[in-house]
Amino acid sequence: MKVLVSVKRVIDYNVKVRVKADNTDVDLANVKMALNPFCEIAVEEAIRLKEAGIASEVVVASIGPKAVQEQLRTALALGADRAIQIECDDLPEPLNVAKLLARVVEAEQPGLTILGKQSIDVDNNQTGQMLAALTGRPQGTFASEVKVEGEKAMVTREVDCGLKTVELVLPAIVTTDLRLNEPRYAKLPDIMKAKRKPLEVKTPADLSVELKQHSRLLKVETPASRQAGIKVDSVDALVDKLKNEAKVI
Amino acid sequence: MSILLIAEHDNQTLNPGTLNALTAAQQIGGDITVLVAGSGCAAVADDAAKAAGVSNVLLADNPVYDKALAENLAALVVEQAAGFSHILAPAGTTGKDLMPRVAALLDVGQISEITAVESADTFKRPIYAGNAIATVQSLDEVKVITVRASAFDAAATEGSSAIVNAITTACDAGTSAFVSEEMAKSDRPDLASARVIISGGRGMGTGENFALLDSVADKLGAAIGASRAAVDAGFVSNDLQVGQTGKIVAPELYIAVGISGAIQHLAGMKESKVIVAINKDEEAPIFQIADYGLVADLFQALPELAEKL
Numbered sequence A: 001m002k003v004l005v006s007v008k009r010v011i012d013y014n015v016k017v018r019v020k021a022d023n024t025d026v027d028l029a030n031v032k033m034a035l036n037p038f039c040e041i042a043v044e045e046a047i048r049l050k051e052a053g054i055a056s057e058v059v060v061a062s063i064g065p066k067a068v069q070e071q072l073r074t075a076l077a078l079g080a081d082r083a084i085q086i087e088c089d090d091l092p093e094p095l096n097v098a099k100l101l102a103r104v105v106e107a108e109q110p111g112l113t114i115l116g117k118q119s120i121d122v123d124n125n126q127t128g129q130m131l132a133a134l135t136g137r138p139q140g141t142f143a144s145e146v147k148v149e150g151e152k153a154m155v156t157r158e159v160d161c162g163l164k165t166v167e168l169v170l171p172a173i174v175t176t177d178l179r180l181n182e183p184r185y186a187k188l189p190d191i192m193k194a195k196r197k198p199l200e201v202k203t204p205a206d207l208s209v210e211l212k213q214h215s216r217l218l219k220v221e222t223p224a225s226r227q228a229g230i231k232v233d234s235v236d237a238l239v240d241k242l243k244n245e246a247k248v249i
Numbered sequence B: 001m002s003i004l005l006i007a008e009h010d011n012q013t014l015n016p017g018t019l020n021a022l023t024a025a026q027q028i029g030g031d032i033t034v035l036v037a038g039s040g041c042a043a044v045a046d047d048a049a050k051a052a053g054v055s056n057v058l059l060a061d062n063p064v065y066d067k068a069l070a071e072n073l074a075a076l077v078v079e080q081a082a083g084f085s086h087i088l089a090p091a092g093t094t095g096k097d098l099m100p101r102v103a104a105l106l107d108v109g110q111i112s113e114i115t116a117v118e119s120a121d122t123f124k125r126p127i128y129a130g131n132a133i134a135t136v137q138s139l140d141e142v143k144v145i146t147v148r149a150s151a152f153d154a155a156a157t158e159g160s161s162a163i164v165n166a167i168t169t170a171c172d173a174g175t176s177a178f179v180s181e182e183m184a185k186s187d188r189p190d191l192a193s194a195r196v197i198i199s200g201g202r203g204m205g206t207g208e209n210f211a212l213l214d215s216v217a218d219k220l221g222a223a224i225g226a227s228r229a230a231v232d233a234g235f236v237s238n239d240l241q242v243g244q245t246g247k248i249v250a251p252e253l254y255i256a257v258g259i260s261g262a263i264q265h266l267a268g269m270k271e272s273k274v275i276v277a278i279n280k281d282e283e284a285p286i287f288q289i290a291d292y293g294l295v296a297d298l299f300q301a302l303p304e305l306a307e308k309l
């Protein structure tokens, strides 16, 4: 079984983003970029499936400008076998991403496609579900455990009131949650080896996908910031403030 | 304009998040139809029919909708979508699972987790863990939207007497099946709607130590929450995680104990009215947003707090 993973290049999770002075967007100039943490978990899961002898090949795809090749190389260093970049100027909206990935799914026929549940930049949480819709495949979103059993995958999902396990008929789409696994670090020799692994570049035209605009970003603002409050020096003082000043207890 | 609101429920009662999403629907304006899909869920439809501002209720009561499998529900929503300008759902895990699938089947985009309605096609939503607020205009004919419940007041549970119409079609994709669930049991208020929340982080040290939070929560009628680190360490279950990628809450009082205040945690609680932080490290970033900070060892502070409340 082939496993396809799609990954996204995003701001490093330790960096606090700034809004541009003209309020058109956030400022990503000279900001540290990284593999989206949920995508890292997706790559790790695919590699573990390969190590367990369940996956025969791990293909990783990313959509965006040339810079995303850096994240594809990271995934290759972690253990993916080959990579596909779909060249676009910007990072397209989720439905466009899903349409491009649907073509990759069509061509590669993976038994399992694994994506991060959300990217930590725009926090959309859409692409995996959209890809599942477009390919007519079942979806196991927000997964904290994936077990492949023959023609089926058992996926345990993190939901609002606990955990829910579903059985999906393969081929299927899975999106990762935080507790699916703990991703490994790439070792130096693997980083060197990754440079020689195949990386194919395609365009939306190659895949016969026409990108469409579904929304317009009108403005980006900094949220109203909270005033730092005061420090109290004892539990008594805290209780007093909550009762008599804030009046919340 | 005509809005289809997908109810979130457990076949018995309407999830409160649906009432918050109903307020967003009212702000968009137009007729509001609520779709209740489930199994043995007629009581939910009756509740929905009474909720303020609801003009119609569609009830799809069939075993294939029992566990809200997205494959089946999305097919049902798409089947019912004709004529609606907006399709809304609360941004709980059910809505997050379902709505992008609906949007893609309709060949439209989705606007996720809106926190304000600017006009019928323009909405605000937080991005980058809430460190920026985007104003986004949808260009699609049908607007598929999830609503961040904590950003809207709940609509009144009474006020309408809408007619309930039954849908008899059963959409069964046959590609997924429910196996089992582990539902967290708690007598405490639900995190999403609690007036007071007390959350523990890695500083709690062990799961057993969460009992220290319990004794304070008992006094305040509070819900218990946690940071990702506390969930990852296995102190508490995943449904308690507050943050960018967990639950978003905005109670009257949020007490963070042994939590450092990473941006991902703040994203889930910084809209709380009053924030209290208890941390032994006076440099902890959580103090930068706390209204009241107590630099103290939680193992001393919590028993004392429970006693003095």
Ligand SMILES: Cc1cc2nc3c(=O)[nH]c(=O)nc-3n(C[C@H](O)[C@H](O)[C@H](O)COP(=O)(O)OP(=O)(O)OC[C@H]3O[C@@H](n4cnc5c(N)ncnc54)[C@H](O)[C@@H]3O)c2cc1C
Pocket: A013, A037, A038, A120, B200, B201, B202, B203, B204, B226, B227, B228, B229, B230, B241, B242, B243, B244, B245, B246, B247, B257, B258, B259, B260, B261, B262, B263, B264, B265, B268, B278, B279, B280, B281, B284, B296, B297, B298, B299
């Ligand atoms: C993709 C991604 C998504 C994430 N999503 C979330 C999310 O949704 N929610 C979330 O919370 N995090 C999330 N995180 C994790 C986040 O970055 C932090 O790692 C996490 O919030 C830290 O949890 P913590 O504050 O409990 O632990 P720490 O940062 O380790 O802080 C522990 C605190 O406890 C204090 N302490 C220790 N002992 C005591 C004591 N005896 N008395 C008093 N204080 C004490 C310490 O001073 C310290 O400040 C995410 C991270 C990533 C990469």
